[in-house]
Amino acid sequence: MDFSALSLSPPLLQVLGELKFQSATPIQAQTIPVLLAGRDLVGQAKTGSGKTAAFALPLLHRTRLDRRRLQGLVLCPTRELCAQVAGELRRLGRRLPGLQVLVLAGGQPLRPQLEALEKGAHLAVGTPGRVLDLLQREALDTRQLATVVLDEADRMLDMGFREDMERILGATPPTRQTVLFSATFPDTIEALSRSFQKEPTRVTVEEAPGAAPDIQQLAYTCLPEDKPALLSRLLRHHQPGSALVFCNLKVTVAELSRALREAGVSADGLQGDMEQGERDQVMARFRNHSIRVLVATDVAGRGIDVEALDAVVNFDLPAQPEAYVHRIGRTGRAGRRGLALSLLTPKDERRVEELERVLGTPLERARVEALPAEGASARGALASPWETLCIGAGRKDKMRPGDILGALTGEAGGLDASHVGKIEIQDRLSYVAVSQGLVRVALQRLRDGRIKGRKQRVDWVR
Structure with a gap:
């Protein structure tokens, strides 16, 4: 469907034209008309489906710029995702004069956010904890709030934000539009929808069984003690411009990122207990390719959404198949072929069987012996310019x-x-x-x- 058929305002259509966005994705085509009509909605779609623009465009279309009062609130599970959503709102709304979008997230000083709220804003994107804090301080005026969006609601529930989310929704006008986006639809999401939505429209974008067809998945088996050396060989063989390596333990992140740097790889680690400023610096360096390889746990990696990610590596196989699909879904976007590498040990075979059952297809087993031997000449091949x-x-x-x-x-x-x-x-x-x-x-x-x-x-x- 062409965006011009979706009854969006001329400034938004102008921006979409400038960005060369012509055809709406399936989730956008099915949800934008519902949201423009002001109806409640439950949208189920995976990361990379275009869901941010699906709710951002109706939010911007319905915003009254002459009223510098909070009219739309988006809740996200992490500060990084808040920044991404706010950035998309600003990018799509750049032809809307005077538009004010705030990020209200933890890990940042409170005072600037309080001052910004006093000046007034049209839209806010925040984490549940910080938004609830601001509500309790009576710094967040929700009386003019027309729309609340819960983005990645399943992850917010998994992270223990259910009570915060319920208290926030309870503090908003009963006439609000409530929009809920989730990659999965467990019973907890259904219960949240029943409690806070009015006859919501349900939109589900079905995916083909298994992972996206534009992701090459290769699995290598080795002994646990050989995994760091194998990872180094794989990175040098495939030469990804940017790679995200997942580990299951924080201690593995620290040890592996240090080992990669010592081997001449441009790498750093991201751990859940890092200070926010340090985390921001690591992510900025990864986004601008000063770091080519980022090592992280699933918890620390929440909210990471880097454009044109060349490869995802499962240094440790996750316990749940859903986590595997979510990890590798970060590569192979925008029509580019992605690469997912998994390092398996003999103890992983049961997990692999369950994963292959969920995917509906076997992982492609690759032989370590087929990789070129790593020589001294390869040192520095993964340094960053x-x-x-x-x-x-x-x-x-x-x-x-x-x-x-x-x-x-x-x-x-x-x-x-x-x-x-x-x-x-x-x-x-x-x-x-x-x-x-x-x-x-x-x-x-x-x-x-x-x-x-x-x-x-x-x-x-x-």
């Missing part, structure tokens, strides 16, 4: 990517644009990738010069 600089100003300081690019490539910076990589603007910080050989020069010139006419704090993130 980029380094990351962090600038102490962001979106709320009116920082734009062009300001940073101009500072680096202008007369004072002197760099060629080809030596500047991805620029990411967050609320109070900005990250920029710079060619590895020029990072010291770029760092000094940014520190000596000015960005937007002001001296800024600039740090090398390592």
Whole structure:
């Protein structure tokens, strides 16, 4: 279905045209008309189906820009997912003058969020814990709230947010539109829907049995003590530009990421007990390819959604088949073929049998002996050509990517644009990738010069 057939406002259609979004995905085509009509909805679709735009476009269409009061609230399980959803709302709403979108998530200072709420906003995206905190402080005015979206509701329930979600919904107007998106539909989701929705429309986008057909799945069997060396060989053989490696234990994440770095691989780890600022820096470096391999547990990896992820590796096979499908679903998007590698030990055979039963197809077994032997010449083959600089100003300081690019490539910076990589603007910080050989020069010139006419704090993130 063409977006022009969905009765969206001209500014939204203009943006969709600029982004070259022409045809709606199945979840978008089936849910947008329901949401535009103001009806409650339960949408069931996997990650990567386009569900964020499915609820973002109706939210933006129904927002009254002349009323700077909170009209839409989206609850997400993690701060990273909040940032992604808010970014999509801002991107799709960039032709809506004066649109204000807030992120209300834990792991960030409370005071700036309180100040932003006092100034007023149209839409907010938050985690249940922080939103409930703001409600209890009477800082969040829900009287004009027209729509509440529960994004990845099953994961929020799995993470123990049920009571928080119920208390938040109980504090919103009974006339609100309640939208619930979930990858699965367990009894807990059905109970939540019965309690807080009014005759919801149910939309389910069926997938073909098993994993997406554009993901090549290869499984290698070895002894547990041989897994780190095998992982290094696999990474060097397949040469992914970006790879996400899943482990089942935090201690494995720390040990494996350290071992990969010592082997010359551009890698870092993500653990659930990391400080939020450190986690943000690791994710920024992964998104801009200063880190090519990110090692994480399922808990720490929640909310990670990186464009064009070349490979997913199951260093440890997950206990549940659903977790396997969710992990590998992060690769092979946007028409590109993905790669999923699994490292199995003899003890994993029972899990593999259950996984193959759920997938409806056997995993493709590959022989370790068929891999090229790893020689000294392969060292450094998975190093990154980029380094990351962090600038102490962001979106709320009116920082734009062009300001940073101009500072680096202008007369004072002197760099060629080809030596500047991805620029990411967050609320109070900005990250920029710079060619590895020029990072010291770029760092000094940014520190000596000015960005937007002001001296800024600039740090090398390592």
